[in-house]
Amino acid sequence: MAAVLAFVETSRGKLKKSAAEILGEGKRLAQKLGGTLDAVVVGHGVTALAGDAGKLGADRVLVADAEVFKAFGVDAYLKALVKAVAASSPRLFVMAASVVGKDLGPALAAATQSALLADVTSVAVADGKVRVEKPVYAGKAVATIAASSPMVVATLRPNVFVPAQPEDGRSAPVEVVDAGVKPDDLRAVVKEVLAKASEKLDLTEADIIVSGGRGMKGPENWGILEKLAEAVGGVLGASRAVVDAGWRPHEEQVGQTGKTVSPKLYIAVAISGAIQHLAGMRTSKCIVAINTDPEAPIFKVADYGIVGDALEVVPVLTEELRKLRE
Ligand SMILES: Cc1cc2nc3c(=O)[nH]c(=O)nc-3n(C[C@H](O)[C@H](O)[C@H](O)COP(=O)(O)OP(=O)(O)OC[C@H]3O[C@@H](n4cnc5c(N)ncnc54)[C@H](O)[C@@H]3O)c2cc1C
Numbered sequence: 001m002a003a004v005l006a007f008v009e010t011s012r013g014k015l016k017k018s019a020a021e022i023l024g025e026g027k028r029l030a031q032k033l034g035g036t037l038d039a040v041v042v043g044h045g046v047t048a049l050a051g052d053a054g055k056l057g058a059d060r061v062l063v064a065d066a067e068v069f070k071a072f073g074v075d076a077y078l079k080a081l082v083k084a085v086a087a088s089s090p091r092l093f094v095m096a097a098s099v100v101g102k103d104l105g106p107a108l109a110a111a112t113q114s115a116l117l118a119d120v121t122s123v124a125v126a127d128g129k130v131r132v133e134k135p136v137y138a139g140k141a142v143a144t145i146a147a148s149s150p151m152v153v154a155t156l157r158p159n160v161f162v163p164a165q166p167e168d169g170r171s172a173p174v175e176v177v178d179a180g181v182k183p184d185d186l187r188a189v190v191k192e193v194l195a196k197a198s199e200k201l202d203l204t205e206a207d208i209i210v211s212g213g214r215g216m217k218g219p220e221n222w223g224i225l226e227k228l229a230e231a232v233g234g235v236l237g238a239s240r241a242v243v244d245a246g247w248r249p250h251e252e253q254v255g256q257t258g259k260t261v262s263p264k265l266y267i268a269v270a271i272s273g274a275i276q277h278l279a280g281m282r283t284s285k286c287i288v289a290i291n292t293d294p295e296a297p298i299f300k301v302a303d304y305g306i307v308g309d310a311l312e313v314v315p316v317l318t319e320e321l322r323k324l325r326e
Pocket residue numbers: 212213214215216238239240241242253254255256257258259269270271272273274275276277280290291292293296308309310311
């Protein structure tokens with residue numbers, strides 16, 4: 001029996017960046033609860049990754065490795081997680097509030113009759129109860145919620161929790177979870193995932209994001225944002241106005257109906273800072289805004305602001321940042 005069971009995601013033969021955060025926070029909470037930390041890895045050809053989970057602090061690693069888990073599908077993964085819960089009997093189950101976690105978290109909570117605390121930004125243990133904080137009303141308020149079900153499922157917002165540092169030489173026992181899942185048992189099977197060849201980091205995992213808004217005037221001006229992103233080692237984001245106009249793909253949209261991000265640095269270029277945009281980025285550690293309008297709402301949440309025309313400011317800023325990096 002473990003205090004905490006952490007589901008760690010994998011991608012292209014590696015643990016995802018969120019795994020270190022989930023295991024780092026999982027370890028801290030396991031210590032608070034006075035128990036151990038189990039990790040569960042699900043996928044195809046993922047057994048070799050169990051060692052990485054051990055290096056990141058897991059005391060035991062449960063592995064469900066089968067071809068049926070090759071592409072993510074809620075049905076199959078849920079069966080594996082339910083088996084892992086039975087093997088671990090944790091007080092708390094943690095996973096990333098990623099696309100996968102947002103699908104699996106509610107399903108697992110329902111299957112195990114547990115409370116679901118979704119997209120949380122802090123977790124504490126008080127009087128034996130799990131207590132979390134999460135932004136509500138598009139980030140305008142923070143709710144504190146305590147759960148008292150025997151097991152609690154919490155999805156943790158990416159890029160918020162302190163990641164565990166790998167300890168070379170540390171290892172954990174590995175146990176096979178036989179989920180017994182056959183394709184015929186599943187209501188829906190993902191046959192193939194046609195991923196873009198891009199090696200770009202997902203927005204939710206990026207440390208630095210350069211986001212552009214409608215004030216950029218048109219997609220032809222994105223070249224200067226790409227250069228800025230390159231200079232700071234960041235990835236591109238966008239407001240919904242830009243995505244709706246077809247200037248940028250939806251996968252880049254930040255906000256209430258896009259992605260929720262918490263990078264170390266968020267540069268909002270020519271974005272007004274509508275409440276629905278803020279909902280997706282206000283937990284960024286440092287926010288820089290560039291806007292012609294000194295009254296733009298984005299300046300209310302910005303740590304640094306530049307009032308000016310993005311088409312003039314961004315190339316100069318990029319040049320100066322490049323010099324600093326040389
Ligand atoms: C249900 C719902 C969900 C929504 N979800 C999202 C969401 O997920 N994400 C999201 O972003 N929005 C969302 N929206 C839309 C949101 O309300 C805003 O309409 C949108 O964020 C505006 O995008 P923008 O800031 O790029 O454009 P605008 O509001 O048009 O702002 C453009 C900004 O650029 C500035 N500007 C203009 N020219 C320049 C220049 N040359 N240099 C510098 N600055 C300049 C202007 O001063 C202005 O502040 C949602 C709305 C609804 C109703």
